[in-house]
Amino acid sequence: MxxxxxxxxxxxxxxxxxxxxxxxxxxxxxxxxxxxxxxxxxxxxxxxxxxxxxxxxxxxxxxxxxxxxxxxxxxxxxxxxxxxxxxxxxxxxxGDDTDAPYRGLARFEPGDQGLFFGRDQLVAQLTEHVRTRRMVAVVGASGSGKSSLLRAGLIPSLQRQGSSGCRLAAIRILTPGPHPLSTHGDVLTARREPGDTVIVVDQFEELFTLCRDPAERAAFLDLLVTAVEPDSRLRVVIALRADFLGRCAEHRPLAAALRDANLLLGPMGPAELRDATVKPAAARGLIVERALSARIVEDVAEEPGGLPLMSHALLETWRRRKGRTLTLVAYEAAGGVHGALTRTAEELYGRLSPEQAEAARRILLRLITPGEGAQDTSRPANRAELQAQDAPDQPGDTASVLEQLARARLITLDGDTVHLAHEALITAWPRLQSWIDGARDRLRAHRQITESASTWDALDRDPGALYRGTRLATAEEHFAADHADLTPLEYAFLDASIATRERERQAAARTARRFRALLAAMTVLLLLASTAAVVAFQQRTLARAGRDRAVAEQAVAEAGQLNATDPSLAARIYTAAHRLRPDREAAVGLLNTQNLALSSVLSGHSQAVYAVAFSPDGRTLATGAGDDTIRLWSLADPARPVPLGRPLTGHRDWVYWLQFSPDGRTLASASRDHTARLWDVADPRHPKALGSPLTGHRDYVFSVSFSRDGRTLATAGHDHTVRLWDVSDPEHARPLGHPLIGAKDSVASAAFSPDGRTVAAPGHDHMIRLWNVTDPTHPKLWRTPLRNPDVVYAVAFRHDSRLMASVGNDFKVRLWDVADPAHAKPLGEPLTGHSDTLLAVAFSPDGRTLATGGADHTIRLWDVSDPRHPAALGQPLIGHAGFVNWLAFSPDGRSLASASDDHTVRLWHLPRTVLADHLGNVTSIAFSPDSRSMAGASDGTVRLWDVSTPTRARQLSELPTQNTATRVAFQPGGRLLASLGSDDGTVRLWDVSDPRRPRPVATARTDGTRQGEALAFTPDGHILITGGPQHSLQLWNVTDPAHPARLDSPLTGHISFVHWAGVSPDGYTLASTSEDDKVRLWDIRDPARPRALPDIRTGDTGGTYWGAFSPDGRLLATAGAGHDVRVWNVSTPAHASAVGRSLTGHTGAVTWAGFSPDGRTLAAAGDDRTVLLWDMADPARPASWGKGLTAGHTAAIETAAYRPDGRLLATAGTDGTIQLTPLGLDQAIRRICASTAGLLTPAQWSDDIPELDYAPPCRD
CATH class of the missing domain: 1.10.260 (434 Repressor (Amino-terminal Domain))
Known part of the structure; x- marks a missing residue:
């Protein structure tokens, strides 16, 4: 366009x-x-x-x-x-910035209180909270002003109270950093002087982003929450980013302390924004133009994270002031709230030499930690770490760039430590965001290498601390060919890991050679005893088998590489490899497709395809392209789309847009030939033009949109106008009223809201205009245009007309509350993830999913069921080799069509095995014994699902737990479900005989508030094990479920939080894991008198998170913070012993482990978003399945479970989804063949599998 x-x-x-x-x-x-x-x-x-x-x-x-x-x-x-x-x-x-009235991206400090305005009411409210409570949390979005409120608002207020006679011993302020306990442990004690000591913990989220040791984190929090004890003389105030509030629930005492002690920091109101703009200037003797303060209010109002951007824009405006006046002209020249920071950063970047620009990229990426289910965060770094990256021929680049970045106020230099000036820079500077998004997995791997290399160096470079297995393979994948981003220490660590692996391989090769020599001698003896004919036959068979094995291995490797560019084609190649020679690696590749969107390809257009539209009945697809034609496709069999008749001609230039009328009988098209057209498609096999072209636009027509009743059509064009047409008689369409004017540049599109009251018109002038078309003959604007930071190309409405999404030139997706179009407003922070201009956006028919696509060749899906807390849904859809120009969901929501510059349309078959109804971390899942139902715990609720047919899973009911449930467990008989509440240790029992109508049976509560997460039934269902007070376990007799009876005293022995408990299949042994490195064992043959057995020391210094008994009860698997899985022989529980070596491969903490119901496979899942599998035929020598299952999660996997029949693996995580992975290979192959028509053509086969004649794995 x-x-x-x-x-x-x-x-x-x-x-x-x-x-x-x-x-x-x-x-x-x-x-x-x-x-x-x-x-x-x-x-x-x-x-x-x-x-x-x-x-x-x-x-x-x-x-x-x-x-x-x-x-x-x-x-x-x-x-x-x-x-x-x-x-x-x-x-x-x-000019000198020392007298500047604004702080830019920097936070306000206590000494800046004379310039801190707009938060008087909040300061008073927070001061009162601190006076009356011992722990308070200030919670808000990044950029909402939390740090400044504490430092320039609360601290001076407390100091004033102290000077007026209120006792206050001391005020201490800290940020956690990577080692909060060792760095700040001695600070968390009260002063001896009379009065309380106030501890202010800023950037509390660093506990979760920088502190990698769960045990240190837990110990720091244990010390911190002593402030709530009655005799404490501490008061604690924390500042926490809102997207990390859920992480606080992981520590029970902290969650309890903060339950009624949150102060939510929202956006400033208009009066507060005026004060924050005008009063600092007045304090420096300056004047702010009224037009400027009004613009600031308009630009920043209702933006939760807009304050640092506003402060930076005002600082740049001050630098461009005229005399003593800050003007609107200067503000606009600086780029305004949404452009000033980008302009500052880009101007600095543009002045750098190529070598300095590369140094700047490396520096800034080292100052960022990629988010795991949350936004990206800043990370402080030492100067020495940054300067270690200097090239030998450019030794001063880093120092020079650091000074320039600091001078531009993009970073701060604090002694030897370097910080981002504010996290707002991450999302406000598109270049930086694209650097992050373009290397997100590499960045995560880099952060792990940095930490591991530091640990290796601290251990005197102990070979045992080197990378091995999957961790080394992942590091090599990202850094073997390009290690310029690594410091010398990091490179030495990776090089030593590779060298150690090669030595181990050489040793293995020597063993293999000796074996082959022995085998050769045996073969000679066999040959001497065999006839020549038999030998020849065997040689042919072996040669053929060897060829098939080699070709299959090559095909699997080729599919693995294709996964990065076209997973749908890779799925077909995995299928071909499996048919040629079934093995574990091909099986993993097939299973990994179960939760992926797979696509078939529609070819036929000879130029870029710009438009795609489904008919209302979903049986016809229309496509329009730069070859000036429209094509219709039959979707009677969605697995095999076929063209209908000849292409429609009539337009004399590119076809930009298509839409079917609500009754499906008419198709409208928009073209670069300055016209729109209507087509009769009542019989799609014989379409025909209706009437004359719609003329009136003086330039390209970009879009068409029908009203709800199909009687009105809106068109948008390059001539800056939107036009309305009466199409109640499509043969004789006529214009309605005058063109809708006001845009100062091209109107990129126009879209009717589903209720027919509004036409939204985004444009190249950075505005979205909302037109009231209740009376289409007299349209008028609902309100002033919605301002955007860059060109807006497309908008889409949700089916209820209450939510609108927009995309454009700034790489971001914005959501708008348009329930009342006259008071439309943005919702939350823009969604980031794309790395280039966005061109397409579409809501699913049920309004729960949003699809976006654009110039980065990818499509992303977003869960917008709660638009205030949207989240990425699965991995990006990749396969197109050009811009994604348009997207459309099928009417049933099962498919998504995409149009691309690569001359193709892809029909994506969306996985139906992803359950996204939970709104927070899913912490526990459990299957009913009959395999028909599944329970999931998250977001304060327990939900029950029918999973008897995973591709048609549906929610059956929701249990009102009245607290944040973290664990669920079915009684072995299947009639009872237990749920454990995290905040008060309440256990609830439910009768789920009819899972559609669960009925509460009983409630039990342990003493105290420091319960673990243990929840398990004994195999006979008579005893329930729960977490108890002070790191203990409590046994309950639930023979009469209506009256659960506590048995004896709690079982003690753990010294920290208890994560898991389980009972052996024979019911004799109870095992539990904790944040210490012990597995506690008890003999519970007499549950009324449990007997402690010797502990198992796992060596997981960061905590053992999970355990699992094998179905025969002879083995126990444990997993934890140490990234590996250990297997123990517990056939004699009093003499448990390790079996074989630790199972490695995970690159992060392992959060779950479990045996398949037949005991033949061990699975483990963790923070690295993968599930690794081992064949346990010989427990002493488990055989890895190779590459792990990705399961489709976008963040850490929190838990998993096998369905009792062994045919399904469910995983759940911090991305809020439950992913169901059917484990039948035949089922996976059937889905691949039904979803990827048009792929693995003879030409592609000859490229990827040239050794074999074309033998397509599917019959298209």
């Missing part, structure tokens, strides 16, 4: 002058289109157009690519660029 460039004043500054000169160069060469220029360079249309936008200086590389595309002299333009960069730098450095 074309984009008209706005006017530029070359006298406005060096950046604007350079952009003006670039535009003139393009005009002088015959006004090349950006599409043609993009074909001549390695840059996208969006990147090249931004180079001449005039809002920031492009990088030198982009500027020279622009110049070369226009045929100009690069050397001359490189000189011009450097001159502009020098001028821009001089402008930025002019």
């Amino acid at each position: 074309g984009r008209r460039e706005g006017p530029l004043d070359p006298a406005a500054g060096p950046v604007q002058r350079f952009a003006f000169e670039l535009r003139k160069l393009r005009q002088d060469t015959g006004r090349l289109t950006y599409s043609v220029m993009a074909q001549r360079t390695d840059y996208s249309v969006a990147t090249l157009s931004r180079a001449a936008a005039g809002d920031q200086l492009p990088s030198l590389a982009v500027a020279l690519a622009y110049v070369r595309a226009c045929g100009a002299d690069p050397e001359e333009w490189e000189e011009r660029w450097h001159a502009a960069a020098r001028e821009a730098a001089a402008e930025l450095e002019d």
Whole structure:
């Protein structure tokens, strides 16, 4: 789509002058289109157009690519660029910031209280909370002002109270860091002087993002929560990012202490924003234009994380002030709230040399920890760590770049420690966000290497601390070919790991050679005793088997590589490999497809495909493309789409948009030929044009949209207008009223809301206009346009017209509350994840899922069932080799169609084995003994599901637990379900004989508030084991479920939080795990008098999280923070012993382990989002299945469970989903064949499996 460039004043500054000169160069060469220029360079249309936008200086590389595309002299333009960069730098450095009334990205400190305004009411409220409570949490979004509220608001307020006679011994402020206990443990004690000591813990989320030792974290929290004890003289105030509030529930005492002690920090109101804008300036003797303060209120109102962006924009406005006045003109020149930070960062980046730019990228990425089910967070780093990356020939690059980043206030230098100035930089600077998103898995692997290398060095480089197995394979995948981002220590660690592995392989190879020599001698004897015919036959058989094995192994390897670019094609190749030679690696590849969206390919268009639309009955698909045609496809069999008749012709240029009328009888199309058309598709096998083309637009027509009743059509165009048409008689369509005007640039699209009251029109002028079309002959705006930071290309409404999503040039997805269009407002933070311009957005028919796609060639799905807390849903959908231009869900929501620049349409068959109804971390799942039902615990609820047919799983009921349930367990008879509450240790028993109508039976509560998460029944169902007070276990007699009876005293012995308890299949032995490194065992043959047995020491210093008995009771598997799984022989529980070596491969904590019901397989899941499998035929030598199951999660796997019949594995995690993985290979193959038609063509076969004749694995 074309984009008209706005006017530029070359006298406005060096950046604007350079952009003006670039535009003139393009005009002088015959006004090349950006599409043609993009074909001549390695840059996208969006990147090249931004180079001449005039809002920031492009990088030198982009500027020279622009110049070369226009045929100009690069050397001359490189000189011009450097001159502009020098001028821009001089402008930025002019003036002293010491008298600035605004802090930019920096937080307010206690000494800044004279400039801290707008939070008076909150400061008073928080001060009262601290006076009346011993622990208070200030909770808010990143950028909501938590740190400033504590430092410049609360602390001075408390100091004033102290000076007025209120006793206060001391105020201490700290941030947790990676080692909170060793760093701050001595601070968490009261002063001897009279009065209380106030401990302020800022950035509390660092406990979860930087502290990697669960035991240290738990010990620090144990010390912290002593503040709530009656005789304590401590008061604790914490500042916590809202998306980490759920993590606090992991520590029971902390959760209890904070239950009624949260102060939620929301966005500033209009009056507060005016105070925060005007009063700091007045304190410095400055004046703020009324128009500027009004704009600030408009731009920042209702944005939870907008304060640092506002502060930075105001600082830049102050730098551009005229005399004593801060003006709206200066604010707009700075880029405003949504552009100032990007402009500052891009101007600095543009002035760097290529070597410095690379150093800046490395520095900034080292200051970030990628989020795991939460937003990305900042990470402090030592200068020495950053400077260790300097290239030998550029030893000063890092120091120079650090100074420049600090001068631009993008980072802060605190002694030897470097911090991001604010986490707002992560989401506000698209370049940084794209760096993160483009290397997210690599960044996670890098953080692990940094930590592991440091540990290895601290242990005097002990070989036992080196990487092995999957961890080493993952590190090699990311860093073997490109290790420029590694420090010398990190590289030495990786190099030593590889060298150790090679030595171990050589030793294994020597053993194998000796074995082969022995085998050869035996073969000679066999040959002497065999006839020549038998020998020949065996040789042919062996040769054929050897060839098939080699080809199958090659195919599996090829499929593994294709997973990164086209998982649907990879799935077909896995199928071919399995049919050729079944083995574990091919099986894992097949099972990994069960929770993936797989796609079939529709080919036929000869140019980019821009439009795709489903008919209301879902039986027909329409596609439109740059070859000027429209094609119709029959979806009578969704697994095998077939074209219907010949392409529709009539448009004389590209077809941009298609939509069916609500009754499905009419198809509307929009084209670059300045027209829209209507088509009769009542019989899709014989479509025909209706009436004359709709003319009136003076330029490209980008979109068409029908009203709910099908009587009105809206069109949007490049001529800055939206037009309405009466199409009640499609043969004689006519315009309704006057065009809808007001846009200052192209209107990218127009969409009717499902209720027919609103037309949303996003545009290239960064606005979304909402038109009231209740009376389509007299449309009017509902409200002032919704402002966006960049071009908006598309919007979509949810089916109830209450929610709208928008996408555009800033790589982000925005959600809007449009329940009342006259008071539309943004919802939460924009969704990030894409790495380039977004062009397409669509809601599923039930409104629970949002799909987005664009120039990064990917499609992402988002769970928007709770729009205030949206979340990524599964992995991105990949397969297209070009821009994703449009998306459409099928009416039944089971399929998603995508149109792409690669000339194809893909029909994605969405997995139906993902349960996304939970709104928080899913901490426990359990299957009923008959395999028909499953219970899941999360978000304060327990939900029951019918999983008898996993592809048609459905929720049966929801149990009102009245507390945050963390564990569930079915009684072996299946009639009872137990749930354990995390906040007060309450256990509830439910009669689930009819899982659609569960009935409460009884409630039991342990003493105290420090319960573990243990919950288990004995095999006979008579005894229930729960967590008890002070790290103990409690046994209950539930023979009469209505009256559970406590048995004896709690079982003690653990010294920390109890995670798991389980009973051996014979009912004789109870085992439990804890955050210490012990597994406690008890003989419970007489449950009234349990007898302690010797402990098992697992060696998991960070805690043992889970255990599992084998079905025959002879083995016990344990897993924990140590990244590995251990197996123990417990056939004689009093003399338990280790079996074989530890099972390795996970790259993070292992949170669950379990045996398959037949005992032949051991599975383990963990924080690395994978499930590893081992064949346990010989427990002393478990055989790994190789690559693990990914299961489809986007964050850590919290727990898992085998269905009792062994045919299904369920996993659940911190991404809020439960993923059901059917374990039948035949079922996986049937789904692959039904979902990937058009893939693995003869040409692709010859590329991927050239050794064999074409033998397609599926019959399409």
